[in-house]
Amino acid sequence: MHLYACKKKQCYILNNCPKDVLLNAIGVRDGLQVSIVTKQPMGGPIVIRIKKREIAIDKSLACMITALAVT
Amino acid sequence: MxxxxxxxxxxxxxxxxxxxxxxxxxxxxxxxxxxxxxxxxxxxxxxxxxxxxxxxxxxxxxxxxxxxxxxxxxxxxxxxxxxxxxxxxxxxxxxxxxxxxxxxxxxxxxxxxxxxxxxxxxxxxxxxxxxxxxxxxxxxxxxxxxxxxxxxxxxxxxxxxxxxxxxxxxxxxxxxxxxxxxxxxxxxxxxxxxxxxxxxxxxxIRFIERLSEWCIKPKTGIPILFLVLMLALGIIVGGGKTLRSLLLLPLVNNYYIPFITTLFEGFLPDNLLRNILIGEFGVLIKMIEWPFALILPYVLLFYIVFSFLEDSGYLPRLGVLMDGLFRKIGLPGNNIIPFILGYGCAVPAILGTRASGSHRERVIVVSLIAIAVPCTAQTGAFITLLGDRSIFALIFVYMISFTTIVLTGIVLNRVLKGKSRPLILEIPNLLMPDMRSLGKKIWIKIKHFILEAQVPMFLGILLAALITETGALDVIGTFLEPLVVGWLDLPKEASLSLLLGVVRRELAVMPLLEMNLTTVQLITGSVVALFYLPCISVLFILVKEFKIKIALLIAFSTFIMAFLFGGLIQLLLNLVM
Missing domain, CATH: 3.40.50.300 (P-loop containing nucleotide triphosphate hydrolases)
Known part of the structure; x- marks a missing residue:
């Protein structure tokens, strides 16, 4: 499942993060556990939480990231 | 500059x-x-x-x-x-x-x-x-x-x-x-x-952390946005009007003007010089009345509200919330920050777009700001001109501004080559701003406004006084009559606004205060002023930041739109009303 399709309030492990410099610099990379905070309307970004940080990621990028649900 | x-x-x-x-x-x-x-x-x-x-x-x-x-x-x-x-x-x-x-x-x-x-x-x-x-x-x-x-x-x-x-x-x-x-x-x-x-x-989890999350969730974030918008408008428009009518105008009208008039009438004969100094567009009167009594309250309150929102960390949340909508005009949501700043002054807003990810984004944001976003000084002038006559007239002019922004954005998004960069934004902490830093920041902005606006304002008013008192206005008015009277249905003297509007945007509005205009004429004059040329400082920054070709293209577009929309609005309103 890609990140943009993830459900709110659930936790996921990220995989196949694109090699985007800003995305990497901001700390979004493979193996991270994230939870979904919210998804914006009209094709807006998805907001994820990594530990106590919140990051908004564009829909186009979020659709490229694989997310595995943490059970 | x-x-x-x-x-x-x-x-x-x-x-x-x-x-x-x-x-x-x-x-x-x-x-x-x-x-x-x-x-x-x-x-x-x-x-x-x-x-x-x-x-x-x-x-x-x-x-x-x-x-x-x-x-x-x-x-x-x-x-x-x-x-x-x-x-x-x-x-x-x-x-x-x-x-x-x-x-x-x-x-x-x-x-x-x-x-x-x-x-x-x-x-x-x-x-x-x-x-x-x-x-x-x-x-x-x-x-x-x-x-x-x-x-x-x-x-x-x-x-x-x-x-x-x-x-x-x-x-x-x-x-x-x-x-x-x-x-x-x-x-x-x-x-x-x-x-x-x-x-x-x-x-x-403390209240501020809950509030932080509510601000970025659409179900709660959009009502919060409306609340913030209403509060901001209440403070700027309501507070500005109160400050103006209860404190600043009485000070100017009851103390300053009688003092300065009596002083100069005492030793200056009734000649051209006296009229230039204390006449209808008297430099010594208007250069205090217009910037300090009519404009400054709104500028001050705008910067208080904007600086508070900026330092609290609310604006990046707004950028995330509005990203989907902003994409329709080819911009990632975080461009909302220079955009809102444009409602203060276009110069820092244009400089702020340096952080934009691409040239295309910069051109879109800057074009929209230069074309249809009134600066805070012009907003103050609109409130003074329209707000006192009819709040609906004021809302109508802002609706035209908003519609133009959306339509121009859609067109530019289609015409300009390339794609907008994807949004990646780390949302900063939502904080109660440090009052000392906030106070200092507001003071610097107000100081800049006073220092920067005063000289062009003085020159503009001096120009107005000279043109009016020497009879040149009549000649210019006759020359521009087909446009000003024939197409815009404004009095001949309104051509003064077009001359002064080149210097500063609010000066395209202020002379209309002195004319006895109907509501339709006030709206027409305001629409022309809204789209009219960017002020000299903005033109200078446009040339500096972009190629002269882009700066001239933006200036030419605003000029054409001002007269086109002004005339059409006048025809439409006169047909309906």
Whole structure:
């Protein structure tokens, strides 16, 4: 499942993060556990939480990231 | 002309240490700069505000060091203009780097910390926002972090001046170069260090953290946005009108004007000079009445509201919330910040677009601001002109502005080649702004407005007085009659607005106050003024920041739109009303 399709309030492990410099610099990379905070309307970004940080990621990028649900 | 940025013009001794202040965006670097140097510098809670750099002197126990505030960056890959500037500054050489780390986002901040160690320059690390980290249940072992980084680490709460004296000591006592760390993967290393030095405990979620989340969730964020908008309008429009009518206008009308009129009538005969000084467009009267009694209240209240929202960290949340909508006009949502700033003044807004990811985005934002976003001074003029006659007339003019922004944005998005960059935004902490920094910031902005507006305003009013009193207005009015009277259905004298509007945008509105116009004519005049040429400062910045071709194209478009829309609105309203 890609990140943009993830459900709110659930936790996921990220995989196949694109090699985007800003995305990497901001700390979004493979193996991270994230939870979904919210998804914006009209094709807006998805907001994820990594530990106590919140990051908004564009829909186009979020659709490229694989997310595995943490059970 | 670029007086919207603080420039220090510091004469520093040649033997002073050169110190670079570096860090990620939104880590409180500008506040630390402020505390270390005591120099007035505008601080902001938004990524990319410090695009150009500032410098100041650190004075401590008889020593001096030159501190340079380097733009906020995530790394040294020269991926953005800010990173390019930072790399240039490092290559120019320095005696010390102060690297500011955000205690609430340590892991991400360590990437830059590692990069800087490759430059063989002594480094001190500052762990800022430690109070916010503690409130979030994040506890960082500074001694252990210092061992990992092979350099001193100081804990600070810059907004409260905590830890600043110790940092000043360190600036003059640190001489040892930090050996670079041997790192295979900087991301793994930063995670390892952050995990080892950080203890996270669950703490009770405070109201401000809940509010932070409500602001970015559409179901709660959109009602909050409307509430913020209503409050902002209430403060700016309601507060401005109250301040104007209860305090400033009585002061000007009851004390200043009678005093100045009596004074000059006493020794000046009734001639041209007297009319220019204290006549219908008397320079000595209008240069106090227009900027201070009619415009300043709105400018002051706009900057109070904007600065509060900016420093609280609300605006990036708004950017995330509005991203989907902004995409329709080809812009990532975080462009809402220079956009809102444009409602204050277009000059800093245009400069703020330097942080935009692409030339295409810059052209769209700048075109929209220059075409249809009224600055705060012009807003004040509109409220004075229209608000007193009919609030619906005021709302109508702003609806036209909004519709034009949307339609122009859609067209530009289709016409301009390329795609907008994807939005990646780390949402900063939502904070109660530091009142001292906020007060200083508002004061600097108001000072800039007064200093920058006063000279062109004076020249504009002098021009108005000369044109009116010498009878030149009649000649110009006759020449422009087909346009002003025939097409716009305004009186001949309204051509004065077109002449003054070239100098400053609010001057295209103010002369209409002195004419006895119908509501339709007031709306027509306001629509023309809204789209009319950007003021001289804006034209100058457009030429400086873009090619002259783009600047002229924008100016030409606004000019044509002003008369086209003004005439059409007049025809439509006269048909309906």
């Amino acid at each position: 670029d007086c919207h940025q603080t420039k220090s013009n510091i004469k520093h001794p040649h033997d002073a240490k050169r110190v670079l202040l570096m860090g990620n965006p939104n880590v409180g670097k500008s506040v630390i700069f402020n505390r270390l140097t005591g120099l007035d510098v505008v601080t902001a809670n938004y990524t990319g505000t410090t695009v150009s750099y500032h410098e100041g002197l650190i004075r401590h126990q008889g020593d001096q060091a030159l501190l340079i505030d380097v733009p906020g960056i995530y790394g040294l890959n020269a991926q953005s203009k800010a990173e390019e500037v930072a790399v240039h500054m490092l290559n120019d050489g320095a005696d010390l780097i102060i690297c500011v780390l955000d205690a609430t986002h340590l892991e991400r901040n360590l990437h830059l910390a590692f990069d800087l160690q490759n430059y063989a320059i002594p480094i001190v690390y500052v762990l800022n926002l430690s109070d916010v980290a503690k409130r979030k249940g994040i506890d960082i072992d500074c001694d252990l972090l210092s061992k990992y980084l092979n350099a001193p680490v100081f804990e600070t709460v810059a907004v409260k001046n905590i830890g600043i004296d110790l940092l000043k000591d360190a600036v003059f006592k640190t001489h040892q170069t930090t050996p670079p760390l041997t790192i295979e993967d900087p991301y793994d290393k930063s995670r390892e260090i952050a995990d080892n030095v950080t203890k996270e405990t669950d703490v009770e």
